[in-house]
Amino acid sequence: MNFQNRKQLIVQTVEERGSVDVRELADLLQTSDMTVRRDLVQLAAQGLVYRTRGGAMKVSAATDAFRFENKAAVNADQKDYICQLAAQTIQEGDILFMDCGSTVFRLCPFIRNRRITVITNSLPVVAELINSSVSVNLVGGEVDKDRQAVHGLMAEEHIARYRANRAFIGVDGISLRKGLTANSEREASTAVAMARQAETTYLLCHSAKLETEKYLYFAPLTLFDILITDNEARPDVVDAYRQAGVTVMN
Amino acid sequence: MNFQNRKQLIVQTVEERGSVDVRELADLLQTSDMTVRRDLVQLAAQGLVYRTRGGAMKVSAATDAFRFENKAAVNADQKDYICQLAAQTIQEGDILFMDCGSTVFRLCPFIRNRRITVITNSLPVVAELINSSVSVNLVGGEVDKDRQAVHGLMAEEHIARYRANRAFIGVDGISLRKGLTANSEREASTAVAMARQAETTYLLCHSAKLETEKYLYFAPLTLFDILITDNEARPDVVDAYRQAGVTVMN
DNA sequence: CTTCTTTTGTTCAAAAATAAACAACTTTAA
DNA sequence: TTAAAGTTGTTTATTTTTGAACAAAAGAAG
Numbered sequence: 001m002n003f004q005n006r007k008q009l010i011v012q013t014v015e016e017r018g019s020v021d022v023r024e025l026a027d028l029l030q031t032s033d034m035t036v037r038r039d040l041v042q043l044a045a046q047g048l049v050y051r052t053r054g055g056a057m058k059v060s061a062a063t064d065a066f067r068f069e070n071k072a073a074v075n076a077d078q079k080d081y082i083c084q085l086a087a088q089t090i091q092e093g094d095i096l097f098m099d100c101g102s103t104v105f106r107l108c109p110f111i112r113n114r115r116i117t118v119i120t121n122s123l124p125v126v127a128e129l130i131n132s133s134v135s136v137n138l139v140g141g142e143v144d145k146d147r148q149a150v151h152g153l154m155a156e157e158h159i160a161r162y163r164a165n166r167a168f169i170g171v172d173g174i175s176l177r178k179g180l181t182a183n184s185e186r187e188a189s190t191a192v193a194m195a196r197q198a199e200t201t202y203l204l205c206h207s208a209k210l211e212t213e214k215y216l217y218f219a220p221l222t223l224f225d226i227l228i229t230d231n232e233a234r235p236d237v238v239d240a241y242r243q244a245g246v247t248v249m250n
Numbered sequence: 251m252n253f254q255n256r257k258q259l260i261v262q263t264v265e266e267r268g269s270v271d272v273r274e275l276a277d278l279l280q281t282s283d284m285t286v287r288r289d290l291v292q293l294a295a296q297g298l299v300y301r302t303r304g305g306a307m308k309v310s311a312a313t314d315a316f317r318f319e320n321k322a323a324v325n326a327d328q329k330d331y332i333c334q335l336a337a338q339t340i341q342e343g344d345i346l347f348m349d350c351g352s353t354v355f356r357l358c359p360f361i362r363n364r365r366i367t368v369i370t371n372s373l374p375v376v377a378e379l380i381n382s383s384v385s386v387n388l389v390g391g392e393v394d395k396d397r398q399a400v401h402g403l404m405a406e407e408h409i410a411r412y413r414a415n416r417a418f419i420g421v422d423g424i425s426l427r428k429g430l431t432a433n434s435e436r437e438a439s440t441a442v443a444m445a446r447q448a449e450t451t452y453l454l455c456h457s458a459k460l461e462t463e464k465y466l467y468f469a470p471l472t473l474f475d476i477l478i479t480d481n482e483a484r485p486d487v488v489d490a491y492r493q494a495g496v497t498v499m500n
Numbered sequence: 501c502t503t504c505t506t507t508t509g510t511t512c513a514a515a516a517a518t519a520a521a522c523a524a525c526t527t528t529a530a
Numbered sequence: 531t532t533a534a535a536g537t538t539g540t541t542t543a544t545t546t547t548t549g550a551a552c553a554a555a556a557g558a559a560g
Contacts (some may be wrong), residue, residue: 002302002303002304002305003302003303004269004300004302004303004307005269005302005307045324046324047324123373123376123380126373126393130373130393130395130398131395135392136392136393137390137391137392137393137404138388138390138391138392138393138400139390140387140388140389140390140391140400140404140405140408141387141388141390142385142386142387142388143376143380143386143387143388145380145381148380150388150390154387154390154408154411155390158390158404158408161404
């Protein structure tokens with residue numbers, strides 16, 4: 001076991017576990033503490049690990065900064081239920097659009113190991129999928145700090161250049177009377193751009209949003225092909241949507 | 251068992267196992283340690299294996315640890331010196347290109363509070379500037395996991411649509427004889443695209459990279475207008491660049 | 501603030517790996 | 531056959547790496 005091999009193992013272990021003790025590493029590598037320390041000094045100089053007292057930590061990838069746990073964690077169970085349904089429709093080799101909604105974001109864990117391509121304007125989605133088997137294409141344009149997403153004219157043009165099998169989009173409000181409504185013009189126009197370029201568009205929509213309306217109307221119900229919601233949706237509401245010709249999965 | 255046969259067996263064994271000891275190889279080839287070492291020196295010179303003390307490793311295993319996060323912390327002081335110089339050239343209202351180099355990344359802290367616009371293909375740069383007074387525009391295209399950046403045809407087209415006051419770009423190697431060289435074709439073409447669309451192009455280059463050459467030549471010295479390096483650059487080297495007509499700040 | 505424990509850096513000796521020198525062997529060609 | 535050139539193996543000196551011992555520094559506990 002020479003330096004090169006140890007180095008590999010150390011970096012790998014640190015990446016996997018986040019942090020390790022000198023002791024643990026010495027044990028793992030079957031070598032002395034002193035050697036481990038010397039290795040860590042070198043690895044830290046190369047920036048491969050972050051040296052701490054008594055061990056080493058992962059150098060946090062810059063993409064860790066993109067996180068919107070806050071919003072995504074609300075109604076997590078129901079969102080996961082929706083995403084599971086959505087994930088089942090995906091096939092190997094698919095090209096997907098994913099917008100910057102918090103529900104859509106939770107689709108990431110379910111597709112990590114699929115061999116597909118995702119085109120997205122959401123920075124948290126990129127952060128989640130950057131170390132996965134998914135090939136990621138990021139939409140370019142103005143970065144919106146609040147939504148941690150990319151929007152604007154350039155983004156729409158970029159989306160218009162692609163064609164995908166499926167688009168997974170979120171929405172702030174949906175009602176039979178008014179159609180799709182949003183709180184943000186920019187988010188809405190990106191969603192519309194994606195829906196336009198997709199063979200099948202899925203609207204991922206938490207049951208509490210059914211029959212709610214936000215201030216900005218941006219598209220009729222015909223924008224999407226399939227509405228995916230959770231199993232706590234009121235049956236009468238779901239029936240009403242079906243009556244109106246909407247395909248609902250729940 | 252002549253050299254050709256041994257060579258084949260060694261390379262094959264290294265590929266299969268990732269790494270091997272001189273001892274193991276000597277045993278396998280029924281020859282002496284010394285011969286194995288001599289063979290390894292030749293194979294390493296040809297780039298077929300990576301020589302380690304006590305043995306050899308697969309080339310890929312030895313090099314794939316070099317991803318982005320790793321590099322930003324190396325030679326931090328000198329990089330910061332360069333970035334300070336670079337930051338002084340920036341004026342309110344400027345539109346900047348910033349590429350995905352690790353030196354360029356360290357420019358972020360120095361421009362956080364400026365009222366400027368940054369167009370970049372680097373995810374770490376976006377992460378650093380997303381909560382700052384800088385308005386960020388992200389280049390779209392394929393996401394490159396290793397470099398934490400966006401590259402590709404779409405990225406180049408996107409860049410071509412913009413015009414900036416200044417471009418800050420990095421480079422893997424620069425020499426008077428060969429010009430600018432890189433380790434990655436994708437990184438290089440993005441840098442060129444940015445330089446083309448900028449009024450003034452600054453090359454941020456750590457002094458250790460002066461007069462080094464990487465495998466891929468991608469542009470002459472005329473690609474950039476001003477070379478910014480640190481104060482540990484050898485005076486004779488700096489002079490040589492000035493003699494050759496390069497504007498150097500350090 | 502002081503004391504105690506843990507971690508670290510340094511020095512040094514032992515062990516391992518390498519390079520150099522040289523002898524033995526093989527191959528090649530006159 | 532024999533000399534020359536090139537390989538290979540052995541011995542020896544040099545360099546690098548390693549682990550142990552111990553002093554210095556950093557945290558933690560009182």
